[in-house]
Amino acid sequence: MLGVIVFAHGSRDPQWRLPVEAVAREIQTQAPEARVGCAYLELSEPDLPSCARSLIGQGAREVRVLPLFFGMGKHAREDLPVLIQQLREQHPDVRFECLPAAGEHPALTRLLADIAIGKAP
Template sequence: MTAIILFAHGSRDPAWARPIEAVAQRVRERSPGTPVTCAYLELTSPSLPEAAAALIAQGATRVRVVPMFLGVGRHAREDLPVLMAELARQHPAVAFDQSDAVGEHPDILDALAVVALAP
């Protein structure tokens, strides 16, 4: 079973996570059989290791981590690969994949342009 983790920075403000959780809900609606959860680098729970462990406990054998960053800064470029390597070490029977940051996807760039041009 393939599961998805939407990985974001995190914040002390609980309202900050609402858009990330909304994306997870849209994934559930579009693909009801695909387990999806959110995970955060800091300040918000669950952490990436906690989220991965929960999905693995549900039977996930492949986990795709989607960085919910507009740009590829230090967190996506340096922190996340270290976390991914640790996940692979802790769960050798599970395949972990890291996709590109969402801000690099042409559809996201197009959607942002539409929003910027809206009256």
């Protein structure tokens, strides 16, 4: 079973989470058979290990982590790989895949350009 974690930085402002949670809801809508959760690096909960444990407890055996970072800064480049390796060590029977930072995906780049020039659906 597939699990997807939408992973973001985190903030003390509870409204900051709304777009992150909207992405998770859209994933759940498009893949109702998947287990989906949000996790945060700091300042918000749950953290990545807690979210992963929850999805695994719900039956996920493959977990994809979608980093909602605009670019490959220190968190995506250094902190996240360490967290993913720890998860792999803690859950050797689960396959973890860390996707590229969302902001570096060509489809998102095109969508942002479309929004800027008024072509977005």
